[in-house]
Amino acid sequence: MAVLKLDNLSKRYGGTTALKGLSLQVEEGSVYGLLGPNGSGKTTTLGLALGVLRADAGSVSWFGQPLSGQTKRRVGALLETPNFFPYLSARQNLLLAADVKHADPGTVATALDLAGLTARQHDPFRSFSLGMKQRLALASTLLGTPDVLVLDEPTNGLDPQGIAEVRELIQRLAGQGKTILIASHLLDEIEKVCTHVAVLQRGELRAAGPVSSILASSDRVVLRVEPDLSPASLLHALSQLPWVSDVRPETGGGHSAALAPGHSAAELNRALFASGVVLAGLEVRHRSLEAQFLELTK
Numbered sequence: 001m002a003v004l005k006l007d008n009l010s011k012r013y014g015g016t017t018a019l020k021g022l023s024l025q026v027e028e029g030s031v032y033g034l035l036g037p038n039g040s041g042k043t044t045t046l047g048l049a050l051g052v053l054r055a056d057a058g059s060v061s062w063f064g065q066p067l068s069g070q071t072k073r074r075v076g077a078l079l080e081t082p083n084f085f086p087y088l089s090a091r092q093n094l095l096l097a098a099d100v101k102h103a104d105p106g107t108v109a110t111a112l113d114l115a116g117l118t119a120r121q122h123d124p125f126r127s128f129s130l131g132m133k134q135r136l137a138l139a140s141t142l143l144g145t146p147d148v149l150v151l152d153e154p155t156n157g158l159d160p161q162g163i164a165e166v167r168e169l170i171q172r173l174a175g176q177g178k179t180i181l182i183a184s185h186l187l188d189e190i191e192k193v194c195t196h197v198a199v200l201q202r203g204e205l206r207a208a209g210p211v212s213s214i215l216a217s218s219d220r221v222v223l224r225v226e227p228d229l230s231p232a233s234l235l236h237a238l239s240q241l242p243w244v245s246d247v248r249p250e251t252g253g254g255h256s257a258a259l260a261p262g263h264s265a266a267e268l269n270r271a272l273f274a275s276g277v278v279l280a281g282l283e284v285r286h287r288s289l290e291a292q293f294l295e296l297t298k
């Protein structure tokens, strides 16, 4: 079931186009990453999804319905750092937050527990580490037991310890079946915590799908046949292999192709040989995740 559906969303701020015809769908139980460099439209997308901003065109639906007070209650959001009171305890701060949100105060204890803060609940907020402060911010999104969490750059400004704590918490929440939408400019973060990703660049969607297929560290191979042979038989043989894609001529001669994860260059060599194509050269190019991300957003 689609928890969130964005259909052809566009948004301009004066002369700046922040989002151009963005469509995407977040399925129940997924951890969906919105990945893109600064200014690519991630925060705008979250703002439109949550109804904090108004779209110039397009539509948003949650649980198959337009955004309403009722659908909003099923979504916990962390768009900017909440203002907690430094001298109040974690628990007192969450009780206040529950009051402001009209959320059941009975959900405070569970939120503290999920965030791993039960043992420190009576300590003042000011005594917390950066990671604990952010975990408390995440706990406040859990008040009222929403089905979905929307988080904008949840590890921004944290030290490495805090980053690790917050990522672990996000994974724990995902393990509990929450659907989570996260905006981040960190490839590493998306790769570590997300099941799905949409790559945004200058307000446009560049790619979307399961992290394993969009950001898979798949290899490319460069293939050469003897110069006096036509590449037609090679191209034909490649087209017959479902695990080979994106065949392109190389500037230095020969062709390159992408191998689906789990398939090797040796396997390709054998398959081509079996179909009568003898290679004069076969070279593997390992592509890093960064290289793929840069390629997507270049």
Ligand SMILES: Nc1ncnc2c1ncn2[C@@H]1O[C@H](COP(=O)(O)OP(=O)(O)OP(=O)(O)O)[C@@H](O)[C@H]1O
Pocket: 013, 014, 016, 017, 018, 036, 037, 038, 039, 040, 041, 042, 043, 044, 045, 185
């Ligand atoms: N209130 C605003 N007024 C004018 N321009 C804006 C406003 N908010 C965002 N923009 C512009 O819209 C574009 C998209 O911004 P947005 O904040 O959605 O991107 P982002 O990917 O979340 O980046 P960042 O991580 O830096 O927040 C940028 O060019 C930004 O400068």
